[in-house]
Amino acid sequence: MNDHDSLKYLTGEIRKFTEERDWDQFHTPDNLAKSVSIEAGELLECFQWGQDIDLQAVSEELADVMNYCLQLADKLGIDPGKAIYDKIQKNAVKYPVEKSKGRSTKYDKL
Numbered sequence: 001m002n003d004h005d006s007l008k009y010l011t012g013e014i015r016k017f018t019e020e021r022d023w024d025q026f027h028t029p030d031n032l033a034k035s036v037s038i039e040a041g042e043l044l045e046c047f048q049w050g051q052d053i054d055l056q057a058v059s060e061e062l063a064d065v066m067n068y069c070l071q072l073a074d075k076l077g078i079d080p081g082k083a084i085y086d087k088i089q090k091n092a093v094k095y096p097v098e099k100s101k102g103r104s105t106k107y108d109k110l
Contacts, residue, residue, distance in 0.1 A: 007080050011070050018071070032072040039064040 018024050043061035046054060073080040094107040103110070 007070065011074050011080075014067055014070055015074060027071060027075060029072060029075055032068050032075060035068040036065060036072065039068055 018027060039061060043058065043065055046058045046061055070080060072078075073083065095110070099110040100107075
């Protein structure tokens with residue numbers, strides 16, 4: 001894996017960017033969680049009026065969401081790669097292939 005693709009590298013770049021601007025004072029866990037939600041709303045707005053998708057706008061909004069997610073994980077000492085992997089493993093138990101393949105049914109209704 002290229003260093004520029006790693007979550008650790010990106011988290012360090014985000015931290016550096018934030019520190020250079022003295023913005024960490026504003027990045028409390030609750031403010032970062034709010035920012036994730038706000039940016040997710042902006043991402044959703046890219047799909048609001050149909051199928052004509054501006055991939056550049058989607059890419060930028062998706063980057064904003066991921067940026068705030070990485071900042072929140074960093075602030076709380078959560079390893080985002082491990083958190084994602086652990087959640088995949090948990091979901092594999094909740095959604096076994098033989099019961100969930102090709103279905104969008106929630107796990108408690110399978």
